[in-house]
Amino acid sequence: MLKRIGVLTSGGDSPGMNAAIRAVTRSALSQGIEVVAIEDGFKGMVEGSMYLMNTRSVSDILYRGGTILGSARLPEFKDIEVRKVAVAKLKEFGVEAVVVIGGDGTYRGAMALTDMGINCIGLPGTIDNDIVSTDYTIGFDTALNTVIQNIDKLRDTSSSHHRCSVVEVMGNKCGDLAIYSGLSCGAEIIVTQETGYDEQEVLAKLRELDMNRKKKHAIVVISEKITDVEMLAAKISKATGFSGRSTVLGHIQRGGSPTAFDRVLATRMGDYAVELLVKGIGGHCVGMVHNEITSFPIEEALAMPKASRKALFALHQRLI
């Protein structure tokens, strides 16, 4: 019978992490299992930065962005000697199993700990939607809505000045924030790792939109790490009839109160993680597939091929 579990958030933060912490805590407490908060991800685990929570510890956090536990990156956690210190600290605090909320790096840490006898369950907490074993990650929907609100504003002002706004969005190597926001805002051009980037093609398309289609403005949504958007905007001003402007949305995408979708997702996933631990399962990650909450062994999840968004890109092309 499981007596005490831990919960932590790790990697980049995402809106909805708090809702997940609350669900894990309240779900465990309702079953008579104690919950220890582990601060700053695996760093707090190694340093013994932990405290026992009660039901009030997670009051008033469901709707808050960020993470009350803090998050950190600790590359040294890949070293087994460092993980041995973490396991000793967990034992000292009587923590038998842990729910970790984060991205794929966090999942690798969870798998390594499970191999050392501490059952861990991973929850997908990242705005990037880059975890293949779930249709949606916790925080993606909120970040998407933040992107959309900002692009809508840019469109208003672009339209008044015959501008082309180049908007860089996050996503790491995953283009979902770009394709979903581009579709939601009717962006004229969407560039992701999957579409590939051809600067001359982008400029030619913009000239066509300006001269033949008489567009008043244009929006180019582009995933981060593809090109320098400031330079692209300057080239647009030179080579097309639009005046180019670049906007890097940056960390604003990580903040804000989670949407209803993210709150419900986090709540369902948090509860399910506890259910798995109670069953004695470790080394799994929770996902939502076709609206069902399910789980996969982390190793299997990390090896899954990334889903193509070809159909969404084709839809976007048809409607522009």
Ligand code: ATP
């Ligand atoms: P994000 O998607 O926001 O980047 P992430 O969870 O992928 O989140 P990482 O920095 O890659 O973020 O990983 C978080 C932490 O997980 C690392 O700082 C490290 O402590 C731990 N970690 C990552 N990879 C491993 C690994 N191979 N073995 C053990 N621990 C790992």
